[in-house]
Amino acid sequence: KGTRVYLRKLIPHNHPPISKAIIRGWTENFKKDEDISPYAEIKTQNMQLIELLDQIREKNMEVEYQLEEIKRLNLELQTSNKEISGLLEERDKNNEQLTAINQELDKFAHIVSHDLKAPLYNIFSLAHIIEEEVQENNMVEIDKTVRMIKKQASQMEKFISDVLLYSTAGRHNISKEEVDLPDLIQNILKTLSIPPHIEVRVQPNLPKLFSEKIYLQQIFTNLISNAIKYNDKPAGLIEIKYRLSGNLLQFAVADNGPGIPLSEQEKIFKPYETGSMHRNTSTGLGLSIIDKIIQLKQTAFWVESKGNNGATFIFTWPTEDIL
Numbered sequence: 001k002g003t004r005v006y007l008r009k010l011i012p013h014n015h016p017p018i019s020k021a022i023i024r025g026w027t028e029n030f031k032k033d034e035d036i037s038p039y040a041e042i043k044t045q046n047m048q049l050i051e052l053l054d055q056i057r058e059k060n061m062e063v064e065y066q067l068e069e070i071k072r073l074n075l076e077l078q079t080s081n082k083e084i085s086g087l088l089e090e091r092d093k094n095n096e097q098l099t100a101i102n103q104e105l106d107k108f109a110h111i112v113s114h115d116l117k118a119p120l121y122n123i124f125s126l127a128h129i130i131e132e133e134v135q136e137n138n139m140v141e142i143d144k145t146v147r148m149i150k151k152q153a154s155q156m157e158k159f160i161s162d163v164l165l166y167s168t169a170g171r172h173n174i175s176k177e178e179v180d181l182p183d184l185i186q187n188i189l190k191t192l193s194i195p196p197h198i199e200v201r202v203q204p205n206l207p208k209l210f211s212e213k214i215y216l217q218q219i220f221t222n223l224i225s226n227a228i229k230y231n232d233k234p235a236g237l238i239e240i241k242y243r244l245s246g247n248l249l250q251f252a253v254a255d256n257g258p259g260i261p262l263s264e265q266e267k268i269f270k271p272y273e274t275g276s277m278h279r280n281t282s283t284g285l286g287l288s289i290i291d292k293i294i295q296l297k298q299t300a301f302w303v304e305s306k307g308n309n310g311a312t313f314i315f316t317w318p319t320e321d322i323l
Helices: 020-032 038-136 139-168 181-191 213-229 286-297
Strands: 177-180 198-202 208-211 236-245 248-255 301-304 311-318
Touching: 038 139, 177 181, 177 213, 181 198, 181 213, 208 213, 213 236, 213 248, 213 286, 213 311, 286 301, 286 311
Parallel strands: 198 236
Antiparallel strands: 177 208, 236 248, 248 311, 301 311
């Protein structure tokens, strides 16, 4: 009986309405194609489909490649954004540091100009007095005035030394060496003018360390000299002691002086700040130098005082430095 093959084709949605005239046209067109094999038509259409599928496959490969490229570019963009964010954060941090440094420099300039101008003015005035006394040949007054000039010059020298120590503290790589703390403290005490009414007690068996000797010398020198300078008792007492606290050494320099008012116990560690009792005799840098060294060692430094009748300055040091 043979095989009948049906070929169907969808009519586009925008095709004109199908009328009898259109159907007659299709019939006449089909009669012209009666000699065409339906199998050949199917084969032709299949070949066209295969070619179209190959084109689609190529397009898909291109799209996949483009998608991978987009992903790669997105990752690069995200990385770049993170780097930019990091740079912006670093810039903001640097700007904050620069602002703080500029503020400190402004304050430094004001303090230096004030603290150096006062003794210079005093020296200038005392020089005029010497000129007058020379004319009168008053050697007693001249000797007294010269001692006053030396005192003013000594204050200037101390202030300049403290400024240099503060500005350089922690900026250099200090090599470690063996430090015998009892010897170090005894040598410091020999260099200080200790009034007869002040007793200094040093705890026995202070440890030997392998550490930055100059740092320890600066710390103990400042703390002991402050305890001596500001002690107002007829029988002054200064105690230097230590103990182990976890993985840290805890050193303390205690005195029975006037103490530190509670309202001033935070600000005294800031550069150029002094307690109300010490404003005329201190540069305001000694404790700041210690605080800077302690920050470098990543330990701690604080004061304990009830506001009167003595103060204890405490700092910690790594036990890994013990010999």
